[in-house]
Amino acid sequence: MKLPKTKNRFCPKCKKHTEQTVLIAKSMGRSKTHPMSRGSKGRMRRRGLGRGYGNKGRLSKGAVSSWSMTGAKSSKKVDLRFKCKICGKTSVQYQGFRVKRPEFKQ
Numbered sequence: 001m002k003l004p005k006t007k008n009r010f011c012p013k014c015k016k017h018t019e020q021t022v023l024i025a026k027s028m029g030r031s032k033t034h035p036m037s038r039g040s041k042g043r044m045r046r047r048g049l050g051r052g053y054g055n056k057g058r059l060s061k062g063a064v065s066s067w068s069m070t071g072a073k074s075s076k077k078v079d080l081r082f083k084c085k086i087c088g089k090t091s092v093q094y095q096g097f098r099v100k101r102p103e104f105k106q
Ligand SMILES: [Zn+2]
Pocket: 011, 012, 013, 014, 015, 018, 084, 085, 086, 087, 088, 089
């Protein structure tokens, strides 16, 4: 799907419609600069700290890769960011939409 490079959109900082560049956000993994990303070993350990035996069925569903429903979809929701050309602030889109291959118009 072709996406526009720029879009006139409301900027919460400027409190008016401004021209904003459209960006596709890159997925960020866990690192020193992004330590708050979800899915950590410590979180899994804390989930098992309650009383009782085993993991209380939390892990019985298995990993996402083992589910039969996953992997069938060929499209993903795009994570668009809009950067205001006046104040430079970035805002996120309100409603995501499914796209097979997002690309910008020339
Ligand atoms: Zn702005």
